[in-house]
């Protein structure tokens with residue numbers, strides 16, 4: 001059972017704390033504002049109003065005993081730095097801190113942060129790749145050269161068989177699975193939730209409207225394929 | 231060639247605009263601040279200082295001709311609403327707007343935004359799933375019940391063969407590929423960049439330190455497996 005401390009319950013911190021808890025972790029959520037603490041208390045293990053820079057208060061709620069802490073205070077470098085130092089004094093080694101610039105990152109690492117995250121830049125990169133990617137719904141970078149993408153089939157591919165499409169030999173890609181649209185397909189007897197994914201579909205399978213192909217391969221080849229086929 | 235308009239070059243907007251351009255799209259990047267425009271101009275097709283609420287100025291830089299616009303203005307609902315309306319007047323239909331609350335989302339949809347995004351909440355959710363997930367480096371949600379995860383092998387699995395691990399029959403998962411750590415493996419002749427991924431590895435393959443397993447399956451089963459195996 002993993003135990004987390006989240007300091008700062010802005011939109012990011014609150015969403016993070018709730019998600020960790022919903023995923024089965026134990027979560028101590030902390031904010032100096034009473035209204036934030038009140039708002040989240042049913043959705044985490046333990047919500048407490050206190051100042052992240054108050055080492056004694058943190059210790060009293062068991063902060064010294066967590067697997068990792070995430071500092072999600074807003075644009076206040078001093079508070080993030082001091083809180084990092086205090087958590088190090090309490091013996092924590094896994095301290096993830098939200099920051100906004102490269103210089104802040106260097107400073108936080110110097111005072112003991114194990115990881116520094118840039119929320120806005122990260123989302124800009126992710127959405128930039130998604131939107132530029134020709135109906136790519138989501139992508140995961142496997143290596144600097146290879147990715148997995150979820151690609152929505154264009155109208156002109158409906159009724160084309162996988163054998164004709166031939167992603168492997170013609171395009172150098174791996175078709176890992178097909179995700180069916182909700183309630184779709186007259187052809188298969190798999191309309192339940194868990195059957196929406198068809199792993200290793202065979203060459204005779206014919207593409208249907210709303211299908212999402214889960215493709216893997218080199219970034220260049222993925223782009224070339226989705227560019228050609230839109 | 232996809233063409234985008236990005237209005238607002240804060241950390242999110244700037245990162246988004248640069249990424250779109252780096253991915254091969256044409257990007258018109260707009261901000262009312264000259265320093266932002268100056269900073270990004272080498273990294274997009276066209277950077278212009280102007281007010282997103284100035285319809286004439288937008289038209290003069292070709293804003294009416296883009297495939298999609300992203301409004302990445304900070305916490306200023308009025309500016310986001312007015313800019314959305316102006317873009318609709320210019321004939322755009324794909325207008326993605328950054329917002330911060332559900333009410334703002336409803337308002338923006340009412341005035342014509344096609345998509346509304348919550349950067350902080352989205353990152354909180356993503357990182358919450360990643361951190362709670364037992365050395366899961368990244369995950370992609372395929373359906374509400376199935377995901378793909380990149381999972382770093384724990385020390386106690388080193389030298390275990392895939393046959394012994396038996397993810398498919400014992401755990402109900404699909405091992406889609408193995409990503410090797412940089413410069414790793416004495417056993418294989420594939421140390422070049424593109425060979426870092428082993429697709430459909432066979433049962434005789436023995437796990438090595440730093441390996442990342444790309445696993446797919448039901449969320450419950452992924453959690454159960456990674457929980458057991460850490």
Ligand SMILES: Nc1ncnc2c1ncn2[C@@H]1O[C@H](COP(=O)(O)OP(=O)(O)OP(=O)(O)O)[C@@H](O)[C@H]1O
Nearest residue numbers: 008009010011012013031032033051052073074350
């Ligand atoms: N020293 C501190 N101790 C505890 N909580 C703090 C401290 N300083 C700030 N906070 C809390 O951190 C939270 C996040 O800060 P703030 O709202 O300024 O950031 P934000 O950038 O708007 O957040 P987000 O972008 O995640 O919505 C606030 O709820 C605030 O009360």
Ligand SMILES: Nc1ncnc2c1ncn2[C@@H]1O[C@H](COP(=O)(O)OP(=O)(O)OP(=O)(O)O)[C@@H](O)[C@H]1O
Nearest residue numbers: 120238239240241242243261262263281282303304
């Ligand atoms: N009407 C407008 N027209 C053009 N640009 C605008 C307008 N209003 C604000 N901006 C620009 O939008 C950018 C983003 O706004 P701001 O910096 O307030 O948001 P932010 O929340 O700090 O951004 P981020 O979180 O992405 O760093 C700023 O560079 C600002 O100059």
